Amino acid sequence: MTEDDDRVFKALADPTRRFLLDLLHARDGRTQSELEGELAMSRFGVAKHLKVLEEAGLVVTRRVGREKLHHLNPVPIRLIHDRWIDKYTEPRVAALTELKAQLESEE
Amino acid sequence: MTEDDDRVFKALADPTRRFLLDLLHARDGRTQSELEGELAMSRFGVAKHLKVLEEAGLVVTRRVGREKLHHLNPVPIRLIHDRWIDKYTEPRVAALTELKAQLESEE
DNA sequence: TTGACATGTGACCAGATGGTCACCTATTCT
DNA sequence: AGAATAGGTGACCATCTGGTCACATGTCAA
Structure with missing residues (x-):
């Protein structure tokens, strides 16, 4: 339980793994080699990252x-x-987040 | 921007720092020494963690x-x-999350 | 004003993490 | 069957990270 979410947070801590989640968010159901093509890294590195994400349940x-x-x-x-x-x-935080996004887009 | 959220995810990756957020979520506005009292760690460790959380904007x-x-x-x-x-x-995910919580509480 | 209290800084060390490589198995195509 | 493709495993190494300590500054109370 507590170890479960530790795996999740540790998995999210790396920028390459977050990028992999972004890729899957954009289009789901990709193969490992398809994902490798999007990264400047050996296939071993990508495979290792995907394993971490899988063990975290992400x-x-x-x-x-x-x-x-x-x-x-x-x-x-x-x-x-x-x-x-x-x-x-939640509603207050959502409003604040919205406001923050607006302010930043105006720059 | 991208470095910003890297700091956030890195900050959340450590269980001690997540626990500090839990403490502040339960009661806001605590002093550093008050937080130190809740942890089995030197004050230097706690101060370091709080600094990471602060630099992440959490x-x-x-x-x-x-x-x-x-x-x-x-x-x-x-x-x-x-x-x-x-x-x-979002609504579908919220429903799934709710369902998951229910199933786990029934055990 | 002197001592206790709250916090800050830089050095240092053991252990975790990200990445690569050599080598291996299973599936598909011709 | 043989070659090419998709993926898996364990060892290895450079770097990052969590924690501690010695030392230092600023603030409050008697």
Whole structure:
């Protein structure tokens, strides 16, 4: 339980892994080699990162023949949100976040 | 911008720092020495962790005399959420998360 | 004003992390 | 069957990270 979310946070701590999640968010169900093509890194590095994401439950995989398809699982991310933002403060935080985005886009 | 969120994710990667956020979520505006009392660690360790949280923007501080008061800032956490959960999928993810919590509480 | 209290800084060390490589297995295509 | 493709494993190394300590500054109370 506590170790579970430790894996999630540790997985999110690396920029390459976050980029992999971005890729899957843009288009789900990619193979490992397809993802390798998007990164300037050896396939071993990418495979290692995907393994970390999978063990954290942020990515779910399905094997088809010799290929492995990767899907994004957003539930752990929602749980991060819910840990420090409760139902009552949520609307206020959402408004603040919106405001921040607006201010930054005006520059 | 990208470095900004790198600091946020790196800050969240450590269990001690997450616990400090939990403490501030339960009660805001604590001093550093008050937080030290909650942890089995030297004051230097705690101070270092608080500095990381502050530089990530997850904690905001205010100095009063010789004391330093700490407040939780939830906006960066909301931004993590919004990065991978868009408005359209949000209700579905929220429902799934709810379901997951229910199933786990039934055990 | 002197001593206790709250916090800050830089050096240092053990252990964790990110990345690469050599080598291996399983599946598909011709 | 043989070659090419997709992916997996364990060792190895440079660097980052978490924690401690000696020392220092600013603030409050008697």
